[in-house]
Amino acid sequence: MSQRIFDNRLRPAVELWVAVILLGIAAVLILQPGQWSPLMPGIAVWAGLGMVLLALYRFWQGWHILQYRANLKRLPHYVLDADEIPLSRHKLFLGKGFQWTQTHSQRLVEARSPEGRVWIQPGKLYQWARAMELRYEHRPRMQWLTNLTRSSRWWNTLKPLPTVGGDPALHGVGVEDERDTWIDLGDRVAHTLVLGTTRVGKTRLAELLVTQDIRRGEIVVVFDPKGDTELLARMWAECQRAGRLDQFHIFHLGFPDISERYNPVGSFGRVTEVASRIAGQLPGSGNSATFKEFAWRFTNIVANALVALGRRPDYSAIARYVTNIEPLMMEYYAFWFEREGIENWREQVNTIAQNIDPKSLTMALKSRDFKAIAYTQFAKARDLYDPVADGLRSAFEYDKTYFDKLTASLLPLLEKLTTGKSGELLAPHYGDRNDKRPILDWMEVIRQRGVVYVGLDALSDAEVAGAVGNSMFADLTSIAGQLYKHGDNLGLPTLAGHNRAKIAIHADEFNELVGNEFIPLLNKAGGSGVQVTAYTQTASDIEAGIGEKPKAGQIQGNLNTLIMLRVKNEETAAVLTDQLAKVRIYTKTAQSAATDSSEPGSGVEFTSSNSDRITESETDILTPADLVQLPKGQAFALLDGGKLFKLRLPLAGADPLLPKDMQAIIRWVRTERLGEDS
Structure with a gap:
């Protein structure tokens, strides 16, 4: 029974030694077949060859044990050059891994037992080498020795363990079973x-997944x-x-000179989305809910008026008219009166303005422009009604x-979004021919099957980064609704063989981007081909970002595939x-x-017994402590x-196409996109 339960690999x-003895016997039988063996020479040679095969088998068994113990301390090097990353049209590559079963949990328990630790802990010679390297670090005459012990060559048995931390035994217990791990694209x-x-x-995993998505088209x-x-x-x-550089788009708040411009509130399915995207960035708990x-x-009133006038809303226009609504109201009233075909309305409005008695005005209107007041009085006298004008x-x-x-919390946000060069990015002037930076449009990106990098520079201004990222998610949710209903060729002729492409969204630091608009993107946009991969540090980050625990649970419930690297708290591990x-x-x-003998004359003083007792207990196949001890890249x-897999990500290898620094990309944008001289 114990042979089936225990691997019994943590032993000498x-x-x-058996292989060495068998090889010695085989040598005698083959080299001196008739001198040291009672067998006939021909039979002795064949017996010696049999001993060689048996020795090789025993050597393989012994080497297997040594390799298993070595893998519990140091895993084989795993590097993939850029050209070596596998690609499939039907599956997504995640690295090397194996399915974790009861066998691996059993092996982990054995490796962590006091008896097992003896075989996998670094020895005294290894510890001496590390102490010696620190002692002689600043002694030039001893550098040759420290360089020797630090060498990563195969012959150096004292080389330092990889600086990945954690417990390598978590993967070492199954490294012999590992193979390329894939998931279905569906x-x-x-x-x-x-x-x-x-x-x-996390970023390395993102690079691996994004690489495959780009190559897959x-x-x-x-x-x-x-x-x-x-x-x-x-x-x-x-x-x-x-071959997709012509489809590559860069939006980066940290590099506004080369970034494409983007109007976060310029595209929408309903006008109310404009107000939701802006006001959604404001605090909504407690007393702040009323102000929100x-x-x-007020934002919705301004947005409706701008759209009715045929103007595209943007942050600058919203900020301007929320602060001073009079010019917008007069412009719209003039547009409204002209649309209704009212004759001589200008003269009548001017007459009303000239005859206004300040003493008859309410306190709220005494500081207002008399002509603006005249517009409202003229409409009231004519019994005219328009919902936008009434708002x-x-x-x-x-x-x-x-x-x-009432708008005290809104104005600081709008000022941050419209100040400086980032403000020029977020409120683009569509008619400015001197600004050669393209304007990012999601539907155009989808039709061209583009690749978009969105850098939000949250380290400089987290509030602006969150507002822009959240607005982009809301924009994509609106686009997903259009795709679901009409596809990506609305208003265009339908071409034979046209297939809707998948939209792979990768959201790093997901907690800084998540908002209420993100929930429908997860639970309803799958039919539009949207597939979201969200990266964050803890489960609490999602709750902190969305502000409500039920909504955080709703978001997690719509993220069905779970990949967990090392985490630092039990709540996240429990996910x-x-x-x-x-x-x-x-x-x-x-x-x-x-046991003492009960028969004095038997000659037996006592009896003794030795046995191994096997006990069985039910436990978790994986504990939160295991996830805390994961090495980097695992x-x-x-x-x-719902099958549990243990994964190991490949280290990044050579890539001749990788630019040396950001300046190479800046030069490319200026020469290829903006048409500037190099």
Whole structure:
């Protein structure tokens, strides 16, 4: 029974000694067949050859044990050059891995036992080498020795362990079973959540997945709140490799001179989306909820008026007219009166304005322009009604001091979004022929099957980054609704063989982007071909970003595939471990006993016995502590309908197309996109 339960690999490799003995016997039988053996010479030679085969088998067994113990301390080097990354039209490559079962949990328990630790802990010679390197670090005459012990060559048995931290035994218990791990592309529409603390491999995983999406020809949108230039460089290199540089778009708040321009509130399905995207950035809990609703209403009034006038809303226009609504109201009233065909309305309005008695005005209107007041009185006298005009009038008649208090939280946000060069990006002047920077339009990107990098520079201004990223998500949600109903060729002739492309959205630092608009993108946009991969550090980040625990749970419930790298708190680890079944784990306990003899004349003083007792207990197949101890670049994942896999990500290898620095990309944008001289 114990042979089936325990691998019994953490022990001396006695098979190697058996192999040596068998080789010695084989040598005698083959070289001296008739002198040292009672067998006939011909039979002795054949027996010696049989001994050689048996020795090789025993050597393989012993080497297998040594290799298993070595893998518990140091995993084989795993590097993939850019050209070596696998690509499939039907599956997505995640790295090397194996399906985690009860066998691996059993092996992990054995490796962590006091008896097992003896075989996998670094020895005294290894510890001496590390101490010696620190002692002689600043002694030039001893540099040759420290360089020797630090060498990563195969012959150096004292080379330092990789600086990945964690417990390598988590993967070492199954490294012999690992193979390339893939998931079906059809599972990606159910969306993916990647959890992992800082600097443990989330960006490397993102590079791996984005690389395949670009080469597969899909529409790729990468949101990077930090503005990681390494990720941007990787996307640029992959677009060049795939022949898609003409489809590559860059929006980067940290590099406004080369960034494409984008109007976050310029495209919408309903006009109310404009107010929702702006007011959605304001705090909505407690007393702030009332002010948020007022801000939404005033923003919606301005947006409706701008659209009715045939003007595209943008942050600058909203900020201007929320602060001073009179010019917009007068412009719209003039447009309204002309549309209604009212004759001589200008003269009548001027007459009313000249005859206004300031004493007859309310306190709220005494500070207002008399001509603006005349517009409203003229419409009232004629019994004219228009919903947009009525909204403008109601906002106009508020006391200006009271109005400023109601919009006090909205104006600082709008000022941040419209100040400096980033403000020029977010409020593009469509008729400016001197500005050669393209204007990013999501529907155009989708029709051209483009690749978009969005760098939000959150380290410089997190509030602006969150507002822009959230607005982009809301914009994409609106676009997904159009795709679901009409496809990507609305208003265009339908071509034979036209297939709707998948939209792969990768959202790094997901908690800084998430908002209420993101929920329908997850639970309803799958039919539009949208597949979201969200990267964040902890499960609490989502709740902090959305502001409500039920909504955070709703978002997590729509992210069906889960990949978890090293995490630092039990709550996040429980997101994975709570979904796993329990397994039976066996432990072996040595027992010895002695019993005095009950027969004085038998000559037996006592009897003794020794035995191994095997006990069985039910435990978790994986614990939160295991996820805390994951080395960098390793992960557990729930794939293929809830099956648990252990993954190891490849290190980035050579890529001749990777630009050396950001300046190379800047030069490319200026010469190829903006037409400037190099």
